[in-house]
Amino acid sequence: MKKKVLFVCGSMNQTTQMHQISGFLGEYDLWFTPFFSDGLLGAAARNGLLEFTIMGRERRGKAMEYLNSHELQVEGGEGLHCYDLVVTCTDLIVPKVLKRTPTVLVQEGMTEPETPLFHLTKNFRWMPRWLAGTASTGMSGAYEKFCVASEGYRDLFIRKGVDPERLVVTSIPNFDDCASYCQNDFPHRDYVLVCTSDNRETFIYENRRKNILKYREMAGGSKLIFKLHPNEQAERAAEEIERYAPGSLVYSEGVAEEMIANSRMMIAQFSSTVLVASALGKEVHCGLEREELRRLTPLQNRSAARNIADVCREVLDG
Numbered sequence: 001m002k003k004k005v006l007f008v009c010g011s012m013n014q015t016t017q018m019h020q021i022s023g024f025l026g027e028y029d030l031w032f033t034p035f036f037s038d039g040l041l042g043a044a045a046r047n048g049l050l051e052f053t054i055m056g057r058e059r060r061g062k063a064m065e066y067l068n069s070h071e072l073q074v075e076g077g078e079g080l081h082c083y084d085l086v087v088t089c090t091d092l093i094v095p096k097v098l099k100r101t102p103t104v105l106v107q108e109g110m111t112e113p114e115t116p117l118f119h120l121t122k123n124f125r126w127m128p129r130w131l132a133g134t135a136s137t138g139m140s141g142a143y144e145k146f147c148v149a150s151e152g153y154r155d156l157f158i159r160k161g162v163d164p165e166r167l168v169v170t171s172i173p174n175f176d177d178c179a180s181y182c183q184n185d186f187p188h189r190d191y192v193l194v195c196t197s198d199n200r201e202t203f204i205y206e207n208r209r210k211n212i213l214k215y216r217e218m219a220g221g222s223k224l225i226f227k228l229h230p231n232e233q234a235e236r237a238a239e240e241i242e243r244y245a246p247g248s249l250v251y252s253e254g255v256a257e258e259m260i261a262n263s264r265m266m267i268a269q270f271s272s273t274v275l276v277a278s279a280l281g282k283e284v285h286c287g288l289e290r291e292e293l294r295r296l297t298p299l300q301n302r303s304a305a306r307n308i309a310d311v312c313r314e315v316l317d318g
Contacts, residue, residue: 002029003316004081008088008098009063010035010054012230013174013272014108017089017305019070020173021106024309028316031073031081034063038095052202052231054090085316087308091140092130103143104312107153107172109272110296111137113287114160122161138162144315147308149175149275152295170307171299175272178279178300184258188249192219193263195256195273198231208237212244215267218285222264224248227256229271 005028009015014035022030035054037045045055053059067074075081086101089108111134118132122139129136138146138157146162147170148154154167194215199206215224224245228237234252241250251259257276260266266277267285274286278297286293298304 003084004029005085006083007032014089015063017173020305021308024306032067034060037093094142105143105146107148149298171304173305175298176304177302178276181257181261186258190264191223191225192265194226195268197269198229201231216245226250228252
C-alpha cells in the first residue's frame with residue numbers, strides 16, 4: 001500500500017504552497033485538509049468565534065473550494081486515516097490527532113516581530129504559542145524537519161532556539177521565483193505601492209489615519225496605490241484612504257506580487273509581500289533594516305517545492 005501524506009492547508013498562500021509540494025510526491029497517497037484544531041479552539045471555530053483566523057468558516061471555505069476545484073482528496077481534519085507524514089505551514093497550533101505523526105514544517109512567509117508575548121510563550125511552555133503570532137513559528141519542536149526560506153531565516157530560527165539539525169534551507173513556494181511576476185498585465189507603472197495589514201481585524205491597534213498621512217509624505221509626488229489585505233474590511237479601508245490620500249487607487253482584489261513588480265517603491269508593515277519586493281530589488285520600507293531584509297529574502301532557486309518534497313521523502317523513507 002502507498003504511504004499516506006496529509007497536507008494541512010489554511011490561507012490561500014499556505015494552501016497553494018501545500019499543493020505545489022504535493023506535485024512532486026505523486027508516488028504517495030496524498031490527502032488535504034483545511035486548517036483545524038481540537039479542544040476549546042476547535043469548538044470556538046465551529047461556533048463562528050474565530051472568523052479572523054484560518055480556522056474561520058470563510059477561509060476554510062476558500063481552501064475547500066480550491067482543493068475541490070483541483071480534484072484533490074480532501075478530509076475534514078478529523079483524522080480520517082492514519083497518516084505516515086503530515087506537511088504543514090504552521091505549528092502555532094498542533095492538533096492532538098496529528099502529534100503522533102511525523103511532520104515536516106514549511107515556513108509560510110515572513111514572521112512577525114518578537115513582542116513580549118513571544119518571550120512569555122518561549123519561557124512558559126504552558127502558554128499557547130498562537131498568542132505570539134508567527135514569531136513563534138518553529139518553537140513547538142513537533143516536527144522532524146523545518147524547511148525555511150533562506151540562510152538568514154535559518155540563523156533567525158536558531159537564535160530563537162530551534163534545533164539546527166532540524167532546519168533545512170529549501171526556499172519556499174510562492175517566493176522562489178519572484179522574477180516571474182514581472183510578466184503581467186497590471187496597467188500601472190512606477191508608483192508607490194502600500195500593502196496594508198489586517199491588524200485591526202485581528203485586534204491589534206493601528207492608527208490608520210496617521211499611517212496614510214505618512215505614506216503620502218513618503219510618496220512625494222508619485223501616484224499612490226493601496227493593496228488591501230485580504231482580511232480587511234475593504235469598505236472602511238477605502239473610505240479612510242479617500243479621506244486622507246484622495247486620488248489614490250485602492251485594490252481589494254488582484255495579484256499583489258504583480259503590483260509590486262510594477263512599482264518603484266513599496267511600503268508595508270510585517271507582510272510577506274516585502275520578501276517579493278526585496279527579491280525584485282525594489283526600494284522597501286517596512287519594519288526591517290535593509291541588510292536584514294536582504295538576508296531573510298527567500299532563495300530564488302525556482303525549486304522550493306521540489307526541495308521540500310525531497311525532505312518529505314527523506315522523512316518518509318529514512
